[in-house]
Amino acid sequence: xxxxxxxxxxxxxxxxxxxxxxxxxxxxxxxxxxxxxxxxxxxxxxxxxxxxxxxxxxxxxxxxxxxxxxxxxxxxxxxxxxxxxxxxxxxxxxxxxxxxxxxxxxxxxxxxxxxxxxxxxxxxxxxxxxxxxxxxxxxxxxxxxxxxxxxxxxxxxxxxxxxxxxxxxxxxxxxxxxxxxxxxxxxxxxxxxxxxxxxxxxxxxxxxxxxxxxxxxxxxxxxxxxxxxxxxxxxxxxxxxxxxxxxxxxxxxxxxxxxx
Numbered sequence: 001x002x003x004x005x006x007x008x009x010x011x012x013x014x015x016x017x018x019x020x021x022x023x024x025x026x027x028x029x030x031x032x033x034x035x036x037x038x039x040x041x042x043x044x045x046x047x048x049x050x051x052x053x054x055x056x057x058x059x060x061x062x063x064x065x066x067x068x069x070x071x072x073x074x075x076x077x078x079x080x081x082x083x084x085x086x087x088x089x090x091x092x093x094x095x096x097x098x099x100x101x102x103x104x105x106x107x108x109x110x111x112x113x114x115x116x117x118x119x120x121x122x123x124x125x126x127x128x129x130x131x132x133x134x135x136x137x138x139x140x141x142x143x144x145x146x147x148x149x150x151x152x153x154x155x156x157x158x159x160x161x162x163x164x165x166x167x168x169x170x171x172x173x174x175x176x177x178x179x180x181x182x183x184x185x186x187x188x189x190x191x192x193x194x195x196x197x198x199x200x201x202x203x204x205x206x207x208x209x210x211x212x213x214x215x216x217x218x219x220x221x222x223x224x225x226x227x228x229x230x231x232x233x234x235x236x237x238x239x240x241x242x243x244x245x246x247x248x249x250x251x252x253x254x255x256x257x258x259x260x
């Protein structure tokens with residue numbers, strides 16, 4: 001079992017891009033890019049991981065930095081940057097302890113990464129750290145979602161194959177199985193992810209990652225409260241990654257707020 005102060009490590013980190021596949025057509029890519037055009041630069045990508053947005057925007061000439069808690073994900077990001085001839089500025093920090101030397105016009109927290117902060121006090125601290133690094137008139141944007149459980153349904157899922165892909169250059173196959181349990185009283189999800197790498201039918205690596213709790217569920221009302229409690233104004237909630245106002249039941253939704 002993998003346990004650490006940071007969650008994205010080992011096979012979870014090394015297979016992250018592999019299981020995601022081609023993300024170039026994902027709708028959040030253009031959503032955040034349009035927000036950057038509207039509010040200008042510089043930009044901070046919080047939870048940048050292996051650089052899905054960071055390296056894309058950097059290659060377009062955007063002034064963007066990245067921060068992530070996982071040194072292994074950041075190492076993968078640097079390796080990809082080197083291959084692309086890019087030189088990103090990256091920081092290894094926790095969201096709730098964010099302390100970097102710049103302020104930003106746009107701070108983005110993609111992929112619902114904020115929901116990894118399962119402690120509400122940590123979440124509130126992170127929001128204040130984001131605001132402290134925003135310039136006046138700058139914008140914070142982050143997608144949130146209500147997790148998979150619905151009232152009346154089972155609170156635990158069965159094991160399922162969540163990913164399978166051929167490893168480049170090695171002739172092996174990586175697989176991921178997942179299951180989750182949701183506690184409606186706390187709004188917390190607990191997860192187990194089992195990773196396996198095989199070559200010629202032989203298991204050559206396997207890991208079990210257990211995260212308890214793993215993520216916190218958010219309603220739209222709770223998302224708005226996070227932003228307003230942190231002092232942000234003109235708070236908007238959008239449907240997915242559109243500029244269409246979200247209605248009840250839309251999930252994921254993206255919350256956007258401005259620092260005075």
